[in-house]
Amino acid sequence: MALYRDRILTVFSLFILFSFLTYADSNFGHYTLRILQNIAIFITLAVSYNLINGVAGQFSLGPNAFLAVGAYTSAIFTLSPEEKLRSFIIEPMLWPLSVISVPFAASLLIAGIVTALVAILMAMPVFRVRGDYLAIVSLGFGEVFQVLANNSMSITNGSLGLKGLYPYTNLWWSWGICVFTVFCTVRLVNSSYGRAMKAVREDETAAEAMGINAFRIKTFAFAFSAFFQGVAGGLLAHLITTISPSLFTFMFTFNLLIIIVIGGLGSTTGSIIAAILITWGGEALRFFEEPANLFGFQYDGVPGMRMVLFSVILILVMLFARSGIMGRSEFTWEGFLGWIKNKLSAMKV
Amino acid sequence: MDLSFALQQLVYGLTVGCLYGLLAIGYSMVYGVLRLINFAHGDLLMVSAYIGFFGIVIFNLPWPVSFAGAIALTALLGILIDRGAYKPIRKSPRINALITAIGVSFLLENLALVTIGGRPKSFPTPQFVSGSIVIGDVSIPTLSVWVFVVTLVLLAICMAVVKRTRIGMAMRALSRDMETVMLMGVDKDRVISFTFALGSALAAAGGIMWSMKYPAVEPFMGVVPGLKAFVAAVLGGIGSISGAAMGGMILGLAEVFIVAVQPEWSGYRDAVAFFLMIVILLTRPTGIMGERLPD
Amino acid sequence: MDLLLDINGLSVFFGGVQALTKFSIQISRGDIIGLIGPNGAGKTTAFNATTGRIRPSEGSVFFCGQKITGWSPPRIARSGIARTFQNIKLYEDLSVIENVMIAAHSSVSYSFIEAILGVGRYSRDETRIKSRAYELLELMNLGEVASEQASSLPYGSQRKLEIARALALDPKLLLLDEPVAGMNPTETREFGEFLLTLRDNLPIGVGLIDHDMSFVMEVCDMIRVLDHGIPIAWGTPSAIRNNPEVISAYLGTDFNGTTVKHAKN
Numbered sequence: 072m073a074l075y076r077d078r079i080l081t082v083f084s085l086f087i088l089f090s091f092l093t094y095a096d097s098n099f100g101h102y103t104l105r106i107l108q109n110i111a112i113f114i115t116l117a118v119s120y121n122l123i124n125g126v127a128g129q130f131s132l133g134p135n136a137f138l139a140v141g142a143y144t145s146a147i148f149t150l151s152p153e154e155k156l157r158s159f160i161i162e163p164m165l166w167p168l169s170v171i172s173v174p175f176a177a178s179l180l181i182a183g184i185v186t187a188l189v190a191i192l193m194a195m196p197v198f199r200v201r202g203d204y205l206a207i208v209s210l211g212f213g214e215v216f217q218v219l220a221n222n223s224m225s226i227t228n229g230s231l232g233l234k235g236l237y238p239y240t241n242l243w244w245s246w247g248i249c250v251f252t253v254f255c256t257v258r259l260v261n262s263s264y265g266r267a268m269k270a271v272r273e274d275e276t277a278a279e280a281m282g283i284n285a286f287r288i289k290t291f292a293f294a295f296s297a298f299f300q301g302v303a304g305g306l307l308a309h310l311i312t313t314i315s316p317s318l319f320t321f322m323f324t325f326n327l328l329i330i331i332v333i334g335g336l337g338s339t340t341g342s343i344i345a346a347i348l349i350t351w352g353g354e355a356l357r358f359f360e361e362p363a364n365l366f367g368f369q370y371d372g373v374p375g376m377r378m379v380l381f382s383v384i385l386i387l388v389m390l391f392a393r394s395g396i397m398g399r400s401e402f403t404w405e406g407f408l409g410w411i412k413n414k415l416s417a418m419k420v
Numbered sequence: 421m422d423l424s425f426a427l428q429q430l431v432y433g434l435t436v437g438c439l440y441g442l443l444a445i446g447y448s449m450v451y452g453v454l455r456l457i458n459f460a461h462g463d464l465l466m467v468s469a470y471i472g473f474f475g476i477v478i479f480n481l482p483w484p485v486s487f488a489g490a491i492a493l494t495a496l497l498g499i500l501i502d503r504g505a506y507k508p509i510r511k512s513p514r515i516n517a518l519i520t521a522i523g524v525s526f527l528l529e530n531l532a533l534v535t536i537g538g539r540p541k542s543f544p545t546p547q548f549v550s551g552s553i554v555i556g557d558v559s560i561p562t563l564s565v566w567v568f569v570v571t572l573v574l575l576a577i578c579m580a581v582v583k584r585t586r587i588g589m590a591m592r593a594l595s596r597d598m599e600t601v602m603l604m605g606v607d608k609d610r611v612i613s614f615t616f617a618l619g620s621a622l623a624a625a626g627g628i629m630w631s632m633k634y635p636a637v638e639p640f641m642g643v644v645p646g647l648k649a650f651v652a653a654v655l656g657g658i659g660s661i662s663g664a665a666m667g668g669m670i671l672g673l674a675e676v677f678i679v680a681v682q683p684e685w686s687g688y689r690d691a692v693a694f695f696l697m698i699v700i701l702l703t704r705p706t707g708i709m710g711e712r713l714p715d
Numbered sequence: 716m717d718l719l720l721d722i723n724g725l726s727v728f729f730g731g732v733q734a735l736t737k738f739s740i741q742i743s744r745g746d747i748i749g750l751i752g753p754n755g756a757g758k759t760t761a762f763n764a765t766t767g768r769i770r771p772s773e774g775s776v777f778f779c780g781q782k783i784t785g786w787s788p789p790r791i792a793r794s795g796i797a798r799t800f801q802n803i804k805l806y807e808d809l810s811v812i813e814n815v816m817i818a819a820h821s822s823v824s825y826s827f828i829e830a831i832l833g834v835g836r837y838s839r840d841e842t843r844i845k846s847r848a849y850e851l852l853e854l855m856n857l858g859e860v861a862s863e864q865a866s867s868l869p870y871g872s873q874r875k876l877e878i879a880r881a882l883a884l885d886p887k888l889l890l891l892d893e894p895v896a897g898m899n900p901t902e903t904r905e906f907g908e909f910l911l912t913l914r915d916n917l918p919i920g921v922g923l924i925d926h927d928m929s930f931v932m933e934v935c936d937m938i939r940v941l942d943h944g945i946p947i948a949w950g951t952p953s954a955i956r957n958n959p960e961v962i963s964a965y966l967g968t969d970f971n972g973t974t975v976k977h978a979k980n
Contacts, residue, residue, distance in 0.1 A: 132516050132522075144544060196701040203457055204701060206518060207650055211694035214647065224689040255831045262830035263823040263844065264838070270806050270817045270855070277804035281764060282792035282821035282884055292828070321643075332519055375533035376641075378526060385523035390508050391518055400806060 075196050077404045089381075104242060106354055108301045108310055111245035115252045116323075117330040117342040119299035122256055124328075125337035126265060127273025127292035133193070133209030134327050136216045136299045137186050138318035141304025143184035143220065146233045146314055148173050154235050161231070161237065162224040168196065173186075175239040179248070179305040186301025187294040194290040203406070213321055220316035223281050233308075234317025240310040248306060253301045257339055259295065268292050272337075322378075328384050334393050341397030423555035430673070435564040437672025438571035442626035444656065444664035445578060446498075446619025452595035452659035453510045455514060455616050459502055459521040462646015463528040463624060466639060468624035469543065469631040471534065476544055482548050487649055491624040494519065498620025499613045504646035507609065527628060532639035540636035567629050575621055575665055587614050595659055595671040644690065651693040655700055669694065717744035719888050719920045720778075720796075725774035727757070727764050727944075731925070732758045735944045740922075742888060747914055747921045749935035749952075753965060755945035757838070758924045759801055762890050767791045767795045768930070779887065793821045797886035799877040801893050801924075807866035811857060811876055814865050815848040818883035851879040852904050855909075875906075891923040895930050903927060925933045932956065940964065 092124040096108060114133060123131050151172050155164050163169065173181070193212060197205045227233070259265050265290045270278040275285050308314050330349050334341025359376040388395060400406075441585050443465060450458045468490045475486030547565075552561040582588035590606045591614065630635050632647065652671045656663025671693055679686045720742040727848055735757040737766075742748050750758050751877040763769040767788040776784045783791055785975040787826050797818075822825055824842070829835035852858045855875040859869060868876060874894060879887055894910075895903045907930055915920060925931050931938065932952040940955060942964040948955055 082449070103541055124515075128515065130518055152430070168861075196698045200701055203455075203514070203518070204654070204697075206457060207647070208694065208701070209698065211647060211651070211697065214644070215691045215694050218688055218691040228864050258831040258833065261829060262825075263840070264827050264828070264830060266809075266813055266817045267820045268822075269809055269813070273808060274804045274807035275767070276788075277800065277806065278817070279788040279794055280768075280798050280800075282879065283791050283817070284787070284789040295827075309857040328519065328522065331664040336515070373534050374538065379534055380528040382523045382526035384528060386505055386527065389520040389523065390505070393509075393512065393516060 073405065077151060080404050089368035092242050092246055093243040105310075106351065107339050107353075108240065108242060108245040111242075111249040112161040112306055112310070113327075113330065114246075114343050114346040115249045115303040115306075116327055117300055117334070117337055117346040118253055118256050119296040119303075120327045121331045121334070121342040122260070122268075122336065123296040125331055125335075125342070126260055126272065127268040128307075128337075129198075129289050129293065130203070131296075132206050132321070132324050132328075133190075133210045133212055133297075133301045134300050135191065135319045135321055135323040136209070136213040137300035138307065138323055139216050139220070139316070140186045141182040141187050141301030142308035142314050142319070143227055143233070143304075144185045144301065144415070145175075145178040145305030146308045147171075147226070148181055149175055149237065149309065150233065150235070151240070152344055158231070158234055159225070159228050161229065164228075165225040168226065173335050175237075175238075175244075175309065179302050180191050183298040183302040184321040186304070190294045190297030191290060197292075198286050198289045202257065210321070210324075212317070213324070213371040215291075216319070217316045223369070230316060232318075233311060234313045236309050236314070238309060238312050240306045245306055248302055252302075253339065253343065256299075260339065262293070264288070273298045278348075303369070325378075325381070329381055332385060332388055335395030335397035336397060337399040338395070338401055340394055340399035341404040342402070344396055353381075356380065394413060421643050427558045429676050431558065431560050431708065433565055433673035433676035434669060435561070435567050435672070436676065437669035439626050439630050439633070439668070440649050440652045440671050441624045441668025442487040442571055442629075442663040443645060443659055444652035444668045445575075446623045448653040448656070448658050448661060449595075449615050449619045451653065453591060453612060454506070454517070455512065455516045456506065457549050458506075458520065458619075459518070459646075460524040460528055462642040462644075464494050464620050464623040464642065465497060465627035465630060465645055466530065466532065466637070466642035466715065468495060469637045469641065470541075472628045473543055473629065474590070477541075478639050480671035490628055491621050494624035494627070495617040495621040498623075502612060502616045507669065509614075510684055524608035529639050529643070534572075535573070536639065538639060539587055540638040542632040543635040543637050547589065551705045563632055567633075570625060570629065571665075576626060576663075578618065578622065578661060581618065586613060591615055612660050620689045646683065649696045654697055658705070694715055719744055719778065720790055720922070720928055721777040722727055722761075722765065723769050723775050725727050725761070725776065727760050728772045733944055735771075735941075736794050738764075738941070738944075738946055739774075740842060740939050741752075741919045742922050743820050744887070744918055744920050745939070747753070747910065747923065747935050749938040750924045750941065751926075751931055751938060751955075752941035755943070758941055759892055759942040760944070761941070762798060762922075762924065765890065766796055767793075768841040773944075784796050786801060789821075795887035796890065797881035797884040797888070798890040799874075799881055799894060799895070802845075803870075803873050803877055805865045805877060805880075807864070807872055807939055810862050811865055811868065812845070812848050812852065812861040814876060814928040815880050815883045818880045819847065843846055847881060848879075850943060851882050852876075854882075855879045871899075874898065887919055889919055889921045890923065891925075893925050894923060895925055903930050906930075907931075921955055931977065 095104065099107070118137070120134050123129050142329075147168055148171060150158070152170050155169050194207060197208045223229070223232050267278070267283045270281065270283055271285045271288055279285055326349065330345040331342050333349065334343070334345030356377050362373050428651055443462065443572050446464075447458060449454060450461070471490040471493050475481045475489055476483065481489070501524055505524050506517055509516050509520060511693050523597050549563040551561045553565065582591060589609070590611045593606070594608065627642070648671060649668065652667035653664045654667070656667030657667070657671055674696060675689050675692050678692055679689055718741060720740070722738060722740045725735060726733065726740040726814045738757070738761055740748065740750075748802050750761060754760055760769065764771045766781070767790070771784065772783075775782055777793070778794060778796060782792070783794060786794075806817065823840050825836040825840050829837045846901050847862065849858065852861050854880060855870060857876060857879060860872070865873070865876060877895065878891070881928060895906055911923065911934060913915065913919070923931070923935070935952060938950065938952060939946060940958075940961050945963060948958045950958065
């Protein structure tokens with residue numbers, strides 16, 4: 072019964088989201104729509120990042136690299152042969168990449184698969200030893216990716232980057248993928264696979280004594296999370312239409328880290344809420360870094376100001392509010408309805 | 421590759437290696453004692469470079485004063501970071517300390533960006549380190565000689581402190597077993613502060629020599645050396661001081677020689693460290709000198 | 716008689732120190748075998764070497780006729796050896812029922828794709844795992860706290876939960892590391908009775924370590940005594956009780972029949 076009610080409520084709220092997006096699509100300006108798409112992409116990234124860092128408890132710092140791999144893969148597969156010929160001026164593109172061109176959806180799928188494979192390759196050395204190394208190797212991989220992308224001219228076009236991507240990504244693509252990611256992740260976390268991930272997070276020795284192959288489940292979580300980060304990379308590439316190796320800095324990872332920490336490490340709901348807050352808030356705080364004229368005073372804008380603020384927030388949350396917004400709890404209709412009932416009865420009194 | 425060319429590369433490699441090593445020791449010691457990857461460690465290199473720069477250029481202080489000041493202040497900052505950011509969460513899961521460390525690293529970098537600006541400042545190289553000594557076909561930059569000597573002296577001091585002094589022995593004991601040390605009545609926090617101070621001082625010394633070698637001081641200059649130094653610490657077996665120094669040397673030599681042998685690979689120089697790290701993780705997970713750590 | 720575990724001449728070195736020397740033991744279906752000895756005698760080391768946590772330097776472990784020496788801990792667990800830990804290793808932040816359900820992970824036959832789509836073997840497996848977990852919790856008298864957080868349970872219940880979790884693996888052999896440590900005499904007696912019923916009702920063998928001598932003497936069919944990693948005696952409880960070598964190993968501790976207070980608590 073409750074299951075039935077929850078399904079109806081979920082479908083209903085998806086319908087509301089759909090109506091809102093339809094309204095937004097025809098009434099909101101370009102800038103607002105861009106922010107809405109950023110929010111969707113960041114939810115996708117944060118939810119999948121939370122899976123490996125929060126649910127499985129393996130501290131990866133690699134999403135920027137996975138984003139880059141996904142963005143490049145998808146871009147390479149959608150660019151038309153003519154565009155490739157035009158762009159690759161220093162060294163021609165490697166055959167058969169130079170003649171391949173697939174539909175956007177296929178390119179996203181390929182991007183996800185390639186990124187997941189990269190994650191599995193990384194996991195092999197890393198998860199064999201203690202978990203801390205993952206942080207450094209995944210961080211290092213971001214650097215290695217930049218080096219590789221800058222040097223493999225015939226695949227990535229080096230530092231020139233890839234230009235002229237068709238802006239396939241729109242409100243529907245970004246939110247569609249976002250909902251799909253959240254759906255897959257939530258279902259996975261609630262299955263035995265999710266429980267095994269949590270077991271490894273809580274106590275690896277005990278998990279192994281219960282027959283859980285920790286190495287396998289960690290690698291799986293890592294690849295699963297990388298898949299969606301790769302897809303998000305494809306979305307991002309076709310949103311901004313020009314990509315280069317220097318675009319995917321550690322800053323992306325840092326922003327995502329703040330999101331999952333503020334949302335509550337391990338809570339998918341928290342990741343979603345915080346992704347909205349931080350993406351939107353980050354836009355709102357942009358004025359700090361841009362020149363402005365305040366009441367006749369010329370304000371030059373200080374680059375780095377937002378990052379100072381964000382890092383202070385991150386440290387403060389870790390020191391004083393470690394469980395973030397949601398702790399490790401998740402949204403349920405049961406809890407939500409109870410909460411509303413409480414509010415209503417409080418209002419009556 | 422003829423001999424003098426090889427020797428020349430050896431000089432270059434050892435110079436960079438010494439700097440990686442100095443930075444790696446701090447990582448290794450802190451990890452040994454707290455099992456924490458102190459992400460902010462590399463940024464101490466940047467802080468020390470700025471302090472040195474301001475001492476000389478803005479306050480017109482003599483070299484020795486300015487450098488000593490940079491080292492002392494950086495050591496102090498190391499202690500403050502630990503007390504302010506890491507100590508309150510000593511008991512919580514390691515992942516939390518790691519996140520805090522990343523926050524501290526970003527805070528230092530962006531504070532520098534906001535207060536000083538992103539434009540690189542050119543570090544004034546003192547007279548006594550310029551020029552070079554030529555032996556046969558091999559030219560040894562005076563700076564390299566200084567780097568070797570300073571590194572060896574600091575390493576010797578560091579080893580002596582850790583091996584012979586009471587606090588050093590407490591430090592080693594702490595890196596083996598935290599509970600036992602507490603029972604023995606050693607003030608744990610003092611030992612940890614000392615570890616941070618020592619590691620930060622070495623990073624500071626490395627930072628000053630780094631900025632003489634690559635004289636551009638900017639807010640993010642510590643990131644890549646910091647990452648590589650951590651790799652060096654892993655190479656040498658994390659937790660071991662001599663291992664960290666050796667890891668630094670190996671990394672420095674590997675970077676220089678790979679480019680020397682295959683000049684067309686020069687673009688991949690910054691990736692060498694991580695390939696080495698992966699090879700090490702696959703073959704000798706505890707590093708070259710390391711013992712197996714208890715889990 | 717149905718031989719489950721057959722350990723022959725197992726030795727373990729830790730950096731030059733011999734933690735276990737030529738340890739041998741046989742556990743058959745229906746047996747409850749005790750492993751006792753003073754602190755540091757190598758009892759937990761023997762468990763760790765059996766379950767793959769430590770690689771033995773020599774000797775072999777056979778389980779159900781199959782050589783399992785060198786297997787990884789999860790593989791050994793899946794082959795049918797479940798264990799509990801001396802210092803209780805629960806998944807503290809998870810609920811009681813989740814703790815038990817996790818141990819059934821290896822019996823899950825659905826793929827992650829089936830889990831995401833909610834089709835195929837997913838529902839059937841999940842229902843099975845969940846009802847089995849409830850069954851085990853009921854068995855351990857933990858049914859009422861199923862949805863509470865594991866770390867909120869009192870110590871005695873945490874021990875019981877750990878055993879419920881071990882049973883969820885459907886083991887053939889159950890290794891209990893100090894199962895009654897921290898329990899009061901009433902709880903200990905109840906647990907002893909429970910263990911005997913369990914042995915009578917399930918086709919399993921039990922190996923257990925404990926410092927509570929009266930408990931060990933009460934429930935075990937045979938007892939192996941270790942001292943400084945060396946097996947010094949093997950026999951029935953009454954034989955062990957009167958073995959002079961055992962008594963001298965325990966010299967200074969109150970051995971004969973009464974509860975020895977566990978040093979760690």
